[in-house]
Amino acid sequence: DDEENMKNYLSFGGGVNSVALYLLMQDMGIDFEAVYVDHGCDWPETIEYVKSFSTRYQLTIIKPNFCGFDNLYEYSMSRRILPDIIRRWCTDNFKRKPFNSYVDSPCFVFIGYASDEAKRAKISTKGGIEYRWPLIEEGIDREGCKKIIRDHGEEVPIKSGCFLCPFQRVGQFRLLRRRHPDLFCKIEKLERAKNERADEEGLSHRYLLRKPIGNLIQDKQRALPGMEDMEYPPCECGL
DSSP states (O other): OHHHHSEEEEEOOSSHHHHHHHHHHHHTTOOOEEEEEOOSOBOHHHHHHHHHHTTTSOOEEEOOOBTTBSOHHHHHHHHTOOOOTTTOHHHIIIIIHHHHHHSOSSEEEEOOOOGGGGGGOOOOEETTEEEEOHHHHTTOOHHHHHHHHHHTTOOOOOOOOBTTOTTSOHHHHHHHHHHOHHHHHHHHHHHHHHHHHHHHHTOOOOOSSSSOHHHHOOTTSOOOTTGGGOOOOOOSOOO
């Protein structure tokens, strides 16, 4: 049977869902390889979590290579462009394509969509990759994911994501400004570089959000209680 010979891969992002899925698949006795794409722009908390996790669990860490760049921010600065919500070139070139190039297809790829986001799971077999969503099949929602992680004695990670992802809400950027001012400054520099290019090309200005990030986030604006745990929409990349 060809399916029995197909390898299983877990798309590992270092967030709640993929960590819970890793542990669940181990418990279910599924043989798999977990793969994390390090594009250099995840939140520092996620990078530290992945590093710690990889000391106790088998985890393959790969880096993208897009136009000679393995770092999303450095590529963006070199081209003076911003991540794009519509085209999602960043996700495609720095997450999805490196992952798909690494796996040995035909294969199964397990994705950590929880049962409360089942609408994101779309049946697809593309390039020899067939997707699986065990959390949805088992009826495990996000709170259930956190329970799995705690039951295994692991710390619950923050929501994984890129620090310059335009899908984040203002509050998340405010949290970034407070926790990681150096990264916030990098976003400001990227926005300025993008709009210097726009001026040269006679185009209108664009920003990650609706106006310059520095205008939206003011030091005097304090985080609301519980903001540390605030969620923001996933980037729909499936990784």
